[in-house]
Amino acid sequence: MAGRMVGRGGRHEVHRSRRPSAARLAIRASLADPTGSQRTHQGPLMNVRTLLKPERLAIASVLVMQLLGTAAEAGFLLLVTRTGLALSVGDKTVGLYGDTTIEVSTALISAGVFVLVRFALGMTAAYSMSRSLGRVALRVRQVMIDAWLDASWPVKQRIAPGRVHQLLCNYSQTAATITSSATRFLAGAASLCVLLATAFAVQPWVTGFATIVVGLLGVLMRPLQTRVKHAVRGASNGLLAYSQTVAEAESMALEIEVLGVRDATSRWMKDAADEAVAGVRTAFLAQSSISPAYQFGAYSVIVALLTVGARFGVDDVGTIGAVLLLMLRSLSYGQSMQSQRGAFLSSQVYLDQLSHELKKWSADPAPIGTDTGVKATGVEARGLSFSYDGRDAALDAIDFDIRTGEVVGVVGPSGSGKSTLAELLLGLRSSGGQLRVDGVVVDEADRQWWSQHVSLVPQNHELLTGTVADNVRFLRPAISNQDVESACIAAGIHDEILSLPDGYDTHLGERGASLSGGQRQRICIARALAGQPRLLVMDEPTSALDAISEAAVLRSIADLRGKVTVVIVTHRPACLDVCDRVLALNNGRLEHFGLVADLRVAAIDGDARRGASRRPLHL
Ligand SMILES: Nc1ncnc2c1ncn2[C@@H]1O[C@H](COP(=O)(O)OP(=O)(O)O)[C@@H](O)[C@H]1O
Ligand SMILES: [Mg+2]
Known part of the structure; x- marks a missing residue:
């Protein structure tokens, strides 16, 4: 929207178009609309899809590493439980499937190799995720700073002090972590699938039952996740308001000093901080309750699993041990998925706020023009x-x-x-x-x-x-x-x-x-x-x-x-x-x-x- 002007002939609007800048538009285009149809009238957009799309290769590679890593982990878990069982009864060989057996030493070496593979893949995935996080954080900040620089003076003038600082320094970083939480969530899901599949091969009935319960647990966690999102929204607004109050006080340091209002300023800041802290506390509580809530459900599943096992007369101790171990591990992946989902939703709140700000900054763009003066006519x-x-x-x-x-x-x-x-x-x-x-x-x-x-x-x-x-x-x-x-x-x-x-x-x-x-x-x-x-x-x-x-x-x-x-x-x-x-x-x-x-x-x-x-x- 252009500024409202009063001319001699009355009010009229002056329409202005955007100032082009190839590099800026290119980076914005990649964020604005991956399909290529740039929505310049709305300015650059930032959302989960546009942020994650350029990272899809990195995410896919992490998922592959995670799948292989979890396969190695599943192999390790099977081997150690069976080896432990063999050792406990004094056997020299470890039984795998059917009649297949291997030496205890071979089993231990294989378990060691699996652990090493798991470690190497885990580290590579972490490295890949950190690079991806860095790229996204840089992109978000660059888009924000360019949008701010391109905002017209009337728009810039209306931005409260401290806001740009908070959005660029804190919001952008938190929003960028959406890549790592999304990747970790997907990686958790991949691991869960591999582990459940392995457990399924060992004991289909019990695992099938447990899979359904894990899925149910995920559904039951939904209201809590929604609660997290609301709480984080409150916390982010509180933080923004607080940073603006601090910036205001900072810009009036001289007046505060001279007018002798140190104590009143301290109270003013405390009230503002109280509100911000209350928001953060609520969000922290909501986020932190995901894990215990899930764990409660998960452990109930284990008890249910044992009950079902007892009911169906599963008497193979090795099988029960392996399935239990795999189940515990699966549930911990499920728990991590839920925590990552919480983190993802939190980042999304920050991302929405950045996107909302981008739209405001892109309104009323600075005029584009090509004329240059040749004569000095005053x-x-x-x-x-x-x-x-x-x-x-x-x-x-x-x-x-x-x-x-x-x-x-x-x-x-x-x-x-x-x-x-x-x-x-x-x-x-x-x-x-x-x-x-x-x-x-x-x-x-x-x-x-x-x-x-x-x-x-x-x-x-x-x-x-x-x-x-x-x-x-x-x-x-x-x-x-x-x-x-x-x-x-x-x-x-x-x-x-x-x-x-x-x-x-x-x-x-x-x-x-x-x-x-x-x-x-x-x-x-x-x-x-x-x-x-x-x-x-x-x-x-x-x-x-x-x-x-x-x-x-x-x-x-x-x-x-x-x-x-x-x-x-x-x-x-x-x-x-x-x-x-x-x-x-x-x-x-x-x-x-x-x-x-x-x-x-x-x-x-x-x-x-x-x-x-x-x-x-x-x-
Ligand atoms: N950013 C603004 N938003 C709304 N009204 C403004 C703004 N800046 C100035 N005004 C109003 O415009 C009028 C002229 O202000 P200004 O040009 O700042 O006067 P001066 O510089 O002579 O003191 C005043 O009535 C003032 O209240
Ligand atoms: Mg003036």
Whole structure:
């Protein structure tokens, strides 16, 4: 769904198509729809089938290994019980079927070989499963991160803090274990079949009866499995809510410290943790009760089996011993199948949640465009409008032209639409009306060209854990060391960087912890300038700076005049001194667009005329 826009002619929807990326689409296609008909309108899908399909060879190989391994195990169990029986009565030979007998030593060597084969196959299967698990975990994470990166800005902005982190770090891993639980479940089923078949060959009646009871036990476990699924769903929601609460508190560490609300925060966190823990506890209980419940049923079967054996007068001790051993082993495979089924259902809950999130992220995709500007014609806005989700217009049909190389200040009271205008200028939201930058309609711009053409100095100056140069370059390898240095000179931070221990290669600690607010802000300005943008949008660029740093930054902005079109959202009168013109917004309307001096005169006149009840133009 495209964003709702208000144009001069009223509300209208702007339809946008997906941005293609061959590699991403290929991996998504494999997950989205194995039949090849990609359902792009729903975005990438993740479900059990699409995750397991690419792993079918790996799963099949594990099953074959498991079958062979269990055959070896069955052979081993038969041999040891019969050998034990032979030894207990002092026989030198071990009876197999009918009249076939072998030496005790041969029997023991054969049992040893069976054990070795079982071990080798078990280890190989484990290795194969671990690789498969790794592949699936990587794929799930890649699909999630790509979907998040491809989500439009309005969608990204709505995602609660901590959510992406939790989904990527924990949910994806848990969802990926669906491969191992599915494989183990199937392997358990294969083993069970082999063992039951062997037991059947030895004693058909008793085994047949037991097989029916094992099947019945599986059916009786169903309500418990459903309970597990519900409990895990509750637990996963609780964990997600908890991680969001933690992220919120983390982002407000400063406020918590300053406002002295440590104890209240601790209680707030405890309440949130209580809910999360209660969910996890219920899920744990449900999952953990599978084994004892099954065991209870299984042991009852053994008793029933013996009763039936006694009833039918089975008196061959060797046969009873072997069948009992095989039955016990079969039931333990049955028990493992039930536990794996529980684990499978739990992973499925996480997978469903990821899939649900993917759909949300893929809604309202970022625009696709191919246009690139050739002429530097500045910014032209005609009937520029925007409203958030059907609310009143945040910007209401405004017209303006900004010349190339001009420095324009945007002022206005809080909520007047300054940030909205900045986001429209950056192409982060689709607007009603028309917005052209250097001749290109913003929604139709080629995204690659656009991101090189336009840049931003955000209000929050976030830094990466890395060096100064890493932070200025910001994952754009095409930006040379020379570009990094020029940008830092332009941002007025070059000399301070040179005075750091390793200059541009100085590590800034986690998230740039070793710098002052002003230094961080100027590194963000350098980051914005490093790509040599044609249009630079700044949101309160000097808000964290002292007067001296502010003056340095303003001098740098003044130096950009004529080279870069600069739009500065500001509350600081000093910032307006470097502006050629100022654009004043009030309640989403353009109130003034002209010289700074005229605005000041207008504001003073307006105040004098309208009295104190009228809000000033926030200079
Ligand atoms: N993400 C959002 N969702 C809904 N409404 C928003 C959002 N951001 C801003 N608004 C609303 O849009 C109007 C303009 O906001 P904004 O552009 O942030 O103003 P300013 O930056 O001038 O303070 C305000 O009424 C604000 O409540
Ligand atoms: Mg704002």
